[in-house]
Amino acid sequence: MTRGLICALLLALTGAATPAVADDPGKLKLDALIQEGDLILEEAVRLDPETDQVLDEGERLDAVEKSLHADSAALDDAIRKHNAAMTTLDQEAKEIRTRCPYESEDVTLVDACNASARTLASSADLRAKEGVDLEEWQQSLNQQITQQNATRSQWVKRKQESDARVALNRGDLKEWLARVNAFFASDAFKGFAKQAKNPKECGAERIGDLATLPPVTALRRAQTCMKAVKARS
Secondary structure: OOHHHHHHHHHHHHHHOOHHHHOOHHHHHHHHHHHHHHHHHHHHHHHHHHHHHHHHHHHHHHHHHHHHHHHHHHHHHHHHHHHHHHHHHHHHHHHHHHHOOOOOOOHHHHHHHHHHHHHHHHHHHHHHHHHHHHHHHHHHHHHHHHHHHHHHHHHHHHHHHHHHHHHHHHHHHHHHHHHHHHHHOOHHHHHHHHHOOOOHHHOHHHHOOHHHOOHHHHHHHHHHHHHHHHHHO
């Protein structure tokens, strides 16, 4: 709800008032404050689940990002180990080339070199497959991170919009409470309360210090008091 809506409401109330009510500014003000408070409360209640939903989504995004950070760290560790293994394979290949001549009459040496070469080739094949798997993992993780960043960006925009609506509602509520407190202290309201036989809803323990209460709680108490006075006066 915006202040424009509140002003429109007040104008509508003024135009719709009967001559009897219009002749009593205090009652007109009481009616206007009650209806304005209802609108502010309706908006606050509507915003509560929206705010909760935005906060829940933020927590879910935080959990996803934590998981992605863990996956990224695991991938980095796997890549480091893979690169270290490839370095070891390269060193083993150099060692084989050093001790194994291209041709030799030494059958024992040839057999040993061939065995070492086969073992090295098998290890190289495994590492090559491992490298492909790591590339696929990295591509998948990059896609997830890109999607997560886009989702986070959309969430930030929604949260900013939600926060703005909540801030506007809280601003309207704060300004309304200030006017209500001033009205409660007025002779007009005291007269209405006396005429209504001072309902318990308007006791000092209920509305004596609205400023110390959570805003929505203060609004509900003020509304309960004013409606009780209106019903009995």
